Amino acid sequence: xxxxxxxxxxxxxxxxxxxxxxxxxxxxxxxxxxxxxxxxxxxxxxxxxxxxxxxxxxxxxxxxxxxxxxxxxxxxxxxxxxxxxxxxxxxxxxxxxxxxxxxxxxxxxxxx
Amino acid sequence: xxxxxxxxxxxxxxxxxxxxxxxxxxxxxxxxxxxxxxxxxxxxxxxxxxxxxxxxxxxxxxxxxxxxxxxxxxxxxxxxxxxxxxxxxxxxxxxxxxxxxxxxxxxxxxxxxxxxxxxxxxxxxxxxxxxxxxxxxxxxxxxxxxxxxxxxxxxxxxxxxxxxxxxxxxxxxxxxxxxxxxxxxxxxxxxxxxxxxxxxxxxxxxxxxxxxxxxxxxxxxxxxxxxxxxxxxxxxxxxxxxxxxxxxxxxxxxxxxxxxxxxxxxxxxxxxxxxxxxxxxxxxxxxxxxxxxxxxxxxxxxxxxxxxxxxxxxxxxxxxxxxxxxxxxxxxxxxxxxxxxxxxxxxxxxxxxxxxxxxxxxxxxxxxxxxxxxxxxxxxxxxxxxxxxxxxxxxxxxxxxxxxxxxxxxxxxxxxxxxxxxxxxxxxxxxxxxxxxxxxxxxxxxxxxxxxxxxxxxxxxxxxxxxxxxxxxxxxxxxxxxxxxxxxxxxxxxxxxxxxxxxxxxxxxxxxxxxxxxxxxxxxxxxxxxxxxxxxxxxxxxxxxxxxxxxxxxxxxxxxxxxxxxxxxxxxxxxxxxxxxxxxxxxxxxxxxxxxxxxxxxxxxxxxxxxxxxxxxxxxxxxxxxxxxxxxxxxxxxxxxxxxxxxxxxxxxxxxxxxxxxxxxxxxxxxxxxxxxxxxxxxxxxxxxxxxxxxxxxxxxxxxxxxxxxxxxxxxxxxxxxxxxxxxxxxxxxxxxxxxxxxxxxxxxxxxxxxxxxxxxxxxxxxxxxxxxxxxxxxxxxxxxxxxxxxxxxxxxxxxxxxxxxxxxxxxxxxxxxxxxxxxxxxxxxxxxxxxxxxxxxxxx
Numbered sequence: 002x003x004x005x006x007x008x009x010x011x012x013x014x015x016x017x018x019x020x021x022x023x024x025x026x027x028x029x030x031x032x033x034x035x036x037x038x039x040x041x042x043x044x045x046x047x048x049x050x051x052x053x054x055x056x057x058x059x060x061x062x063x064x065x066x067x068x069x070x071x072x073x074x075x076x077x078x079x080x081x082x083x084x085x086x087x088x089x090x091x092x093x094x095x096x097x098x099x100x101x102x103x104x105x106x107x108x109x110x111x112x113x
Numbered sequence: 114x115x116x117x118x119x120x121x122x123x124x125x126x127x128x129x130x131x132x133x134x135x136x137x138x139x140x141x142x143x144x145x146x147x148x149x150x151x152x153x154x155x156x157x158x159x160x161x162x163x164x165x166x167x168x169x170x171x172x173x174x175x176x177x178x179x180x181x182x183x184x185x186x187x188x189x190x191x192x193x194x195x196x197x198x199x200x201x202x203x204x205x206x207x208x209x210x211x212x213x214x215x216x217x218x219x220x221x222x223x224x225x226x227x228x229x230x231x232x233x234x235x236x237x238x239x240x241x242x243x244x245x246x247x248x249x250x251x252x253x254x255x256x257x258x259x260x261x262x263x264x265x266x267x268x269x270x271x272x273x274x275x276x277x278x279x280x281x282x283x284x285x286x287x288x289x290x291x292x293x294x295x296x297x298x299x300x301x302x303x304x305x306x307x308x309x310x311x312x313x314x315x316x317x318x319x320x321x322x323x324x325x326x327x328x329x330x331x332x333x334x335x336x337x338x339x340x341x342x343x344x345x346x347x348x349x350x351x352x353x354x355x356x357x358x359x360x361x362x363x364x365x366x367x368x369x370x371x372x373x374x375x376x377x378x379x380x381x382x383x384x385x386x387x388x389x390x391x392x393x394x395x396x397x398x399x400x401x402x403x404x405x406x407x408x409x410x411x412x413x414x415x416x417x418x419x420x421x422x423x424x425x426x427x428x429x430x431x432x433x434x435x436x437x438x439x440x441x442x443x444x445x446x447x448x449x450x451x452x453x454x455x456x457x458x459x460x461x462x463x464x465x466x467x468x469x470x471x472x473x474x475x476x477x478x479x480x481x482x483x484x485x486x487x488x489x490x491x492x493x494x495x496x497x498x499x500x501x502x503x504x505x506x507x508x509x510x511x512x513x514x515x516x517x518x519x520x521x522x523x524x525x526x527x528x529x530x531x532x533x534x535x536x537x538x539x540x541x542x543x544x545x546x547x548x549x550x551x552x553x554x555x556x557x558x559x560x561x562x563x564x565x566x567x568x569x570x571x572x573x574x575x576x577x578x579x580x581x582x583x584x585x586x587x588x589x590x591x592x593x594x595x596x597x598x599x600x601x602x603x604x605x606x607x608x609x610x611x612x613x614x615x616x617x618x619x620x621x622x623x624x625x626x627x628x629x630x631x632x633x634x635x636x637x638x639x640x641x642x643x644x645x646x647x648x649x650x651x652x653x654x655x656x657x658x659x660x661x662x663x664x665x666x667x668x669x670x671x672x673x674x675x676x677x678x679x680x681x682x683x684x685x686x687x688x689x690x691x692x693x694x695x696x697x698x699x700x701x702x703x704x705x706x707x708x709x710x711x712x713x714x715x716x717x718x719x720x721x722x723x724x725x726x727x728x729x730x731x732x733x734x735x736x737x738x739x740x741x742x743x744x745x746x747x748x749x750x751x752x753x754x755x756x757x758x759x760x761x762x763x764x765x766x767x768x769x770x771x772x773x774x775x776x777x778x779x780x781x782x783x784x785x786x787x788x789x790x791x792x793x794x795x796x797x798x799x800x801x802x803x804x805x806x807x808x809x810x811x812x813x814x815x816x817x818x819x820x821x822x823x824x825x826x827x828x829x830x831x832x833x834x835x836x837x838x839x840x841x842x843x844x845x846x847x848x849x850x851x852x853x854x855x856x857x858x859x860x861x862x863x864x865x866x867x868x869x870x871x872x873x874x875x876x877x878x879x880x881x882x883x884x885x886x887x888x889x890x891x892x893x894x895x896x897x898x899x900x901x902x903x904x905x906x907x908x909x910x911x912x913x914x915x916x917x918x919x920x921x922x923x924x925x926x927x928x929x930x931x932x933x934x935x936x937x938x939x940x941x942x943x944x945x946x947x948x949x950x951x952x953x954x955x956x957x958x
Binding site: 004006007008009011012015016019020022023026029030031033034035038039040079080082083084086087090091094095101102103105106109111112113 | 316
């Protein structure tokens with residue numbers, strides 16, 4: 002127990018990747034519903050959905066750049082390495098999930 | 114609680130220590146058993162009660178199979194069949210599966226984490242009594258012939274009072290909500306205990322994988338249950354008072370119920386599956402004689418699984434008329450959810466491949482799990498594909514799928530776990546003469562019953578029908594399905610006989626009979642009420658320890674807290690990530706308060722069921738008063754500073770530290786509360802976007818000045834709570850600040866009551882008014898609970914339980930009133946925005 006304890010707030014990173022996926026899903030679902038209710042054109046709907054998905058990918062990219070890209074801080078010991086590994090892989094899995102679940106929707110008909 | 118402290122803790126031999134600790138921790142005999150709060154006692158009660166409900170639910174399933182064994186059967190009439198199949202599903206999901214998972218968590222989690230009990234033993238007991246009483250209400254309704262009859266999902270408008278006028282649906286809505294209180298309390302308790310009450314040195318990376326599974330499951334419960342609780346409250350309000358949340362003729366929408374139900378319903382499948390996967394991840398390495406492969410990958414997988422399982426609720430609604438684009442992303446999500454499940458399956462297979470598996474009865478059930486769950490998972494992927502779902506929707510194919518997923522994923526690991534942990538539970542080993550034939554009967558019977566349902570479903574047989582005509586292909590498949598059901602039942606009966614034989618005739622088990630490597634085996638069996646005579650210090654992964662070597666030294670008191678002190682039930686609190694010890698937690702002892710509180714809660718539920726609303730309100734106030742009473746003798750009325758905990762360390766009691774368990778419990782309670790609030794906001798916006806008959810004929814109006822005064826009052830109350838905390842921390846009297854906060858909260862409540870009375874359109878006339886009333890009601894409820902916090906602060910200050918060093922009460926009040934002010938501002942702001950939103954809706958082309 003000689004390593005410095007990982008701060009509790011660092012645990013939020015465990016849920017940020019898939020939290021971004023949830024946010025993307027809700028945003029896309031909500032935007033699509035509003036667009037169809039108010040008869041937006043198909044292009045407007047597609048553009049808004051594309052921007053929403055892109056914004057969430059940028060968010061995860063930012064998280065990656067500012068946290069995951071660097072190696073784990075050795076001061077936090079094995080617990081820090083473990084959490085770093087889990088965070089990196091949840092971010093990667095979240096990116097794949099966003100692209101796989103939401104990406105193809107941009108190619109489909111909008112409100113039928 | 115004794116407020117003096119002994120100068121030096123009592124030390125003695127292992128037997129002497131056992132006697133001293135047992136005297137402090139034991140539940141009394143006779144009627145005192147009703148006051149039990151110990152996790153071992155409550156865990157066993159949970160599991161035993163769940164098993165009784167399993168028998169009830171199983172018998173109902175068999176009755177349904179008798180009815181469906183032959184075409185045009187007259188064994189049951191339509192109404193009876195509706196009640197039977199509804200209660201079969203409701204009992205097995207709400208009264209068996211979830212509580213059984215909770216029972217296992219309550220019994221095993223503290224032991225596997227190396228602590229002596231859960232963080233809030235009285236809450237554990239209250240959760241159990243709520244579950245027992247709620248389940249009893251549902252069971253009595255069945256016997257009385259007024260059981261729920263609209264399917265276990267209670268879809269509107271069928272469950273609205275126009276189409277289900279009796280109390281049948283009310284029994285479900287109130288009974289199940291009552292049981293869900295139990296689930297939520299336990300979820301919060303599990304989270305706090307896993308995060309804060311592990312053995313010293315057990316950092317997150319050393320936690321047994323079962324701990325991760327329970328943590329993720331409990332977090333899912335905290336977020337999954339509130340939407341259904343909200344839906345049940347709204348539907349009961351519609352049925353009782355005519356507020357039309359789900360009535361399309363008055364601006365409601367029946368599909369809103371489906372959204373709220375499946376926001377709970379789909380994650381619920383994983384809430385049941387994940388603890389079973391935790392059990393498998395614990396048992397498989399033991400029988401493979403090798404550590405679990407892919408610990409870190411499994412942690413990533415279950416975090417992903419938890420999130421994705423929430424994002425695919427709409428796949429239960431593929432046929433309700435949703436645009437293709439929406440169908441597509443929910444379909445893709447439903448397919449990709451198989452990935453994290455596959456990661457776990459391959460980790461288990463890799464563990465078996467790396468090791469030298471030995472076959473035993475638990476391993477037979479693991480084999481049974483693999484085959485059934487893979488079939489259920491693959492048919493799940495089939496149903497995730499929209500074109501196939503459109504064909505198979507509402508047919509017996511779906512019934513087959515979810516029985517493979519829920520029943521297969523639950524029953525087989527559960528029975529394996531039963532044989533694995535029964536020596537710990539009873540102190541005896543299995544007889545085994547019946548175990549193996551019992552397994553094969555269950556396995557063959559299960560597959561015969563449910564596999565054939567795939568085929569009859571593909572042949573077009575719809576679900577939820579009480580009889581059917583002579584259709585080619587259906588008759589023999591249904592008969593064989595029913596025969597399979599009876600074979601499975603004989604298997605379960607043999608398991609029961611086997612268990613009785615084990616308890617009655619089984620040989621005394623030696624410690625750690627499976628050569629396991631987790632902490633629950635490092636204690637005497639069956640476990641004493643204090644679990645560990647002293648707490649272990651963990652310096653390796655806690656599923657790789659030599660349990661049988663560690664146990665004697667712990668019994669001799671060589672770990673932490675290896676003594677009895679002052680009659681206190683002591684355990685340790687640790688830092689969340691590192692597991693370093695940081696506080697001495699003193700737990701409350703046995704009390705009848707949880708029982709009385711649950712009885713009064715039950716009285717309130719029954720009063721609502723029979724429409725005695727004044728009595729219901731009165732009993733709710735009594736419950737609130739009892740909860741305030743709970744808090745009065747919690748903690749200490751003296752400042753102790755650091756106290757010795759053994760091994761040369763001293764720590765302050767939990768009452769004198771910032772990150773005490775109650776603080777974390779309130780945070781996760783607010784997460785659950787926030788989810789309910791978010792679901793309510795979603796409901797309002799959903800109706801605005803999707804419901805027919807919007808905008809309403811009458812222009813919505815709200816008294817703007819009064820609404821602004823209400824919001825201001827809520828923020829002043831929050832400021833008052835902050836003032837009281839600052840005053841107490843600075844050594845000044847905080848009562849004036851508390852009084853100010855109470856007064857402005859009362860003013861806020863009065864103002865919002867007036868706002869509800871003036872809602873236009875009237876809440877009974879249009880869903881817009883009903884949603885405004887619901888948002889205002891939310892604010893009143895939270896301000897009212899805030900008053901209880903303040904009342905408790907006054908009383909605790911008067912009795913000396915709060916001091917500049919012991920500030921937890923005032924910190925909890927501050928947090929609650931901050932939340933109340935924030936959500937109050939959003940709720941009232943949304944009501945104020947409704948006229949604008951309606952105006953926008955009117956401008957559609």
